[in-house]
Amino acid sequence: MEYRKLKDQDQDGASAPEDVESLRGKPISAVGPVERTKWKRKSIVTLALTFLTSSQAILIVWSKRAGKYEYSVTTANFSVEALKCALSLAALARIWSNEGVTEDNRLSTTLDEVGVYPIPALLYLVKNLLQYYIFAYVDAPGYQILKNLNIISTGVLYRIILKRKLSEIQWAAFIILCAGCTTAQLNPKSDSVLQTPLQGWVMAIVMALLSGFAGVYTEAIIKKRPSRNINVQNFWLYVFGMAFNAVAIVIQDFDAVMNKGFFHGYSFITVLMILNHALSGIAVSMVMKYADNIVKVYSTSVAMLLTAVVSVFLFGFHLSLAFFLGSTVVSVAVYLHSIGKVQR
């Protein structure tokens, strides 16, 4: 216990998630400076993820308006992983020069620690492969609707794998979060989703489980060593991300890269998107470390709504009645989740 307490005093990421949780609902003035710092850190990473995710979607709309993708998606994905690796190393270099190399922030690792790091990257690879096949059964807008199953799968796997409990109110909030997000995305053609054949549903559920499992598993890896510096953990996660994306380049785009070059077709907006994806990825890791997958889901859901509102001003989009109703339900879900703990 003394060790844990000492660890909690320093600021380099040594938070026990339970302590962060227990802060909810307490007035800020009644808690110590350590908990306040944790609460602040948690809020900052959550806000950063929300902001980055919503601007990510806006960049995608912008790039689509500007024309078709001319760059290879696999090289862009590789660049994102490489940039994340570089940013993690840069952060570590700063920490090393300030605090010196310690047990917690050294880059070298054991097979025991690093052995599980390829798993999330592998899961995402399988999910991305499945994505090509599901479009045989569902169209793209229908797939957007079905992707909301991720919310439910994340909640269920979070409960089963991380063995963390949500209160009854938080479960209720999670269900209406899923319903609210889907409602906000409804359009006059959405009903076609109901005609999805069984194979489509099974694939959508498998993909939701893969995606949820990858998220929850990443949280488990990162939280297993609470005192380990997050930048080291990120470095190892992203190294395997780079490796798997390199394989994807070789399989899918080897000739194009060889003939036209790695960065062929990259524009200013491509660079912005890569930068944004890299920062979002780091924000996701931070949220896993200092908060959890549930907070991540809320954050990205709110980001989806923000994107739509911002698109009204940027691109002259119209908001539907369904969007207002869905947003109301999502807002109530966020509120219920936050008061859910107190009411127990």
Next chain:
Amino acid sequence: MEYRKLKDQDQDGASAPEDVESLRGKPISAVGPVERTKWKRKSIVTLALTFLTSSQAILIVWSKRAGKYEYSVTTANFSVEALKCALSLAALARIWSNEGVTEDNRLSTTLDEVGVYPIPALLYLVKNLLQYYIFAYVDAPGYQILKNLNIISTGVLYRIILKRKLSEIQWAAFIILCAGCTTAQLNPKSDSVLQTPLQGWVMAIVMALLSGFAGVYTEAIIKKRPSRNINVQNFWLYVFGMAFNAVAIVIQDFDAVMNKGFFHGYSFITVLMILNHALSGIAVSMVMKYADNIVKVYSTSVAMLLTAVVSVFLFGFHLSLAFFLGSTVVSVAVYLHSIGKVQR
């Protein structure tokens, strides 16, 4: 206190609403037989209202399919009020022969007691008049959507006029109940509601307030004298309902009734609809007496969903994705309302 306690022992409707409320969340086995009787009575009237309201909507669909209304709506409304009066008197006659005439079940009244009874009937009359004008600004499906504002107005007026508190969770549940009901009713043309001009919005809000106020005021009247027999209270409510509807006949349909007769164009289904409306009306009064306006709103909301599901089997209706999402949200709202008290 002794008086109240004695009153609570008898079964003829002498319930104090606070006591019924406090039962929520307690296991049935832990409460006394009096409270259990109250809980049972509350459940029965709520289920009756839900069943009657949903079959009411089904009868309307059925009658529309069968052809246009050929009977005069004003005479049908008058018949409903007259039937409710007759049923109340029949119930009273039975009570008088079993228990004798007491202070609580005698029909004769004071001006002080009866003076407020015309007010709800008057409010509904004004609301029905306004209904003709709002269609200058909104179409019928749009009006169905806007009618969900009733949910919010009822909640707000319930809080202000009856000074009864809802917990934070119950408020959250009420907001998503409104959003969920609206979502379930969405159709591809619903977005036109967003183009409603300001006058339409103002009228919709005024009508929602009138309707909410009439409901809450009826509850206030009925609950003001908890020991008074509900059938006496109903009798007086419906007498004024008859009076106001008689005025409406004279204004709107006097010539038609004189030339063609009062019951011209009545069919078997018309009689069923009148019977159903009369029983629903009595169920609403019972819910006001033994439960409250909030329960009434939940009951009619669930009835709306039941109607849609039953219509799939009866009329081959298709359920939309929006309906499933709205139903999920409404179900969660019902759940949250029921656990809302316990969690305080």
